[in-house]
Amino acid sequence: MDIFNSLLRTLVSGICGLGADAHPMIGLTLISILTGIGMLWVFGKTSDQEAVSRTKKRLQAYLLEMRLFGDDISLVLSAQKKLITGNFRYLGLMMRPMLFLTVPLLLLLIHLDGFYGARPLPIDERAVVTLQAAGRLEANAPVPELLAPAGVHIETAGVRVMETGQVSWRIRAERPVEGSLTFRQGDTEWTKSIAAGEPFRYLSIRRVSGLWDALWHGGEDRLSEDQVEWIEIRYPAAEVPFAGIELHWLVWFFVISMLSAYLLRGRFGVTF
């Protein structure tokens, strides 16, 4: 899983990182177009193009039938019935390519959210770091020691939440940082990446130890020790600005990828 996540991270960081210093839309547009092309290719390979084309033509014919024979109620009702069943047939033809597209798209979206879903800690703003222990905390158990890289100030002692087994600290970035927090308890150490300052970059909000969790939180390799379930930094949510509008990255992604797929469908000889 770590190798798989690492490959996806590298891919997303490589494409989305292009021009990120100048504007996040550059990388987002690029990966959205590539995704649109990819979806088109998969759709073309996995769908029954002949059946899709035939069904679409029939649907158009039913519509025309309703328009031409609008004064014949029995014909209109019959065309409407065929239109409904035709639509279901069309949706059925979409199912197979959708099944092929779902998993890779989901994985891509998870990793894109790592890049665009949050922004690095703003300088001089406070954030909370939480370590989730594998079990309940004991009142007399020592608190893990938190060590921060230069430029990150640990503002409070760790707050132990006994019922949930969590320890939280408040931190503040004093300057741009790209490094790791270290949590030490006895001889054991855990690390968690941290980033502060501009620009957009791949961020790992939560570093996890579980295999299933790693599917959803693939920003870092899994924690090797099983005493800790996860370590999390609450990065502020981000929106992507473009032409004076700030929108969630997903909106831009879907608009650009769908638009590019629609515009390039003829070049790839794909009907949908």
Place this chain on the structure above:
Amino acid sequence: MLDQKDVSGQKGRVIERFAAAAAGLCALLLPINCGGPVTNDVGKRIIVLGIDGMDPKFLERHWDQLPNLDRLRREGDFKPLATTIPPQSPVAWSSVITGLDPGGHGIHDFIHRDPYTRRPFMSMAETAAADRTLEIADWVIPLSSAEVVRHRRGEPFWPLLTAAGVPASIVRMPANFPPMGEGTRSLSGMGTPDMHGTQGTFTFFTDDPGREAGAVSGGRIVQLSAFHHSTELEIEGPVNSFRKEQPATSAVLTVNCDPEEPVVRFDLEDRSFILEEGEWSGWLRVNFPLIGPLQSVSGIFRVFLRQVRPRFELYVTPVNIDPTSPALPISMPPSYSTELADAIGLFYTQGMAEDTSALRKGALSLDEFLQQSHSVLDETRRMLRYELARFESGLLFFYISSVDQNAHMLWGRYDDELLEIYRETDKMVGEAMALIDGETTLIVMSDHGFERFDRAVHLNTVLLRTGFLTLDDPRNTGDAELFQHVDWSRTRAYSMGINSLYINRLGREEGGIVAEGEETEQTIAALREALLAFRDPDDGAQVIEELYVSEDVFETLPTEFAPDIIVGYRPPYRSSWQTPLGGVPGKTVVDNDEAWIGDHCIAPQYVPGVLLSSRAIALEDPGLPDVPVTLLKEFGVPVPEDMIGRPLF
């Protein structure tokens, strides 16, 4: 099918039609935007800083500590500014807004009363629920919108400016909720409620069993049962008017205390924040659900972790209207409050942000109150900077509340702390002075000054002792509100509000006994004689300086909501906290042992405001209604006939 020629022909016709429609629309709109008396003075700039409660005596004592105000005085002018009768902020600022005296604008006190039932209500504005609703089971569907009813009469001056093409920004003008004036940038000020619809209701959570729980003036104390490390606190939001029972909405704030360290993690909705003992949070946005996930309202609040051990104590500010998603109209245009929040961050939207109630009720210490108060001042400074930076022409009015609210808690006893507030305000004046040039005038003004408030007068008890008010049983004196034990059939006068005295008139008040005409005049004369002769039982000092009969002192005949007589106390006296809501305690005058030690609700000659200007002031005795008249004159806009002010320059 249409060929290319047809299409282009159709396009041409569409463009022609669009152009004709646009021209027609422009012709229709021109008279709206550009009609009326267009002024020739649009390029002129006037900045008015309205500094509530800035006192001329305090300035005179500290000119050397206030370099910008001192320079403004030396290079321009400085005069005391006559205040209103009574010198209360809503009354005084309404005169600034309308150019009328209280008889004209109809605001006479913080609290007015229904003349028939004697029930009190807020004088500035009230929120009225939807008058048409549909009830289905426990749900209430409004068929008309709720509205905020403004009680002030008279036209504000700034719509006259904007109608003449003079841009106007009116930021935090008191008694301007909801904000008025199409085409103006306006943010409402004093009188803007919190999400509970009050002037500010703080919450203080504690597990101290010795602390009495319940509602207190301006807040509520919530007793927590003892907890080990974690507990859930209910942050109260507005009432849910979609439910028949109108229960209060709420949000959960989870508290997680470390077992040893004085540090707490708070969880609110999907986020967490950590505070050490003695720290304030930033603004927290919270949604209060009204119809499950379908409909909610957004509010903002801050918390102060006062203590973790041995007793947990947490102060929560009043839940303010979220300026980015306002539940009530707080700005004009509606997007203006969002624009401000985007530029300077979230800010207090409630009218009076400094939490004097929390200090009075012991939820904050004086130091903690000052921290909160300075944070309000900091927000105000950022807002002023933003407005100054974008100010190009016309009028910028900007209101600052900090001097007034701090003077109430510091006056005469904590001079250094109050001077610090004045210094910070002086810096803001300096920032505005940087814009002064040949085309720009700066006016700094206040609505009233300050005096000590050492002794509290239970005016209804004075009326009881002098035979104007009678109880059902003489032993029934006490703090009970709304005249619970007053025998109206034997009562000739009563007091409600801070300075207001009413005759119990036959035909006006329920069970009133004093007839119009001669009997009323005799009662007023008798009241004057008795109250001016009344002396402090402790030292024999005169308590009341003057009584002002409304019909005599105002140019416009007052409304039925106006008091018959306005009481002008002599400093250091003021009406007690029990008097405004109809309490009749046992003693007539008591020591003021509250944290609220400075006041201005007394005879107006003791508490004039200030007027500083970058230009010489021609008037010898300027007053509050002169300010709007001057602004209109300066921009060449005709002054309405009912405005009673005179030009300052």
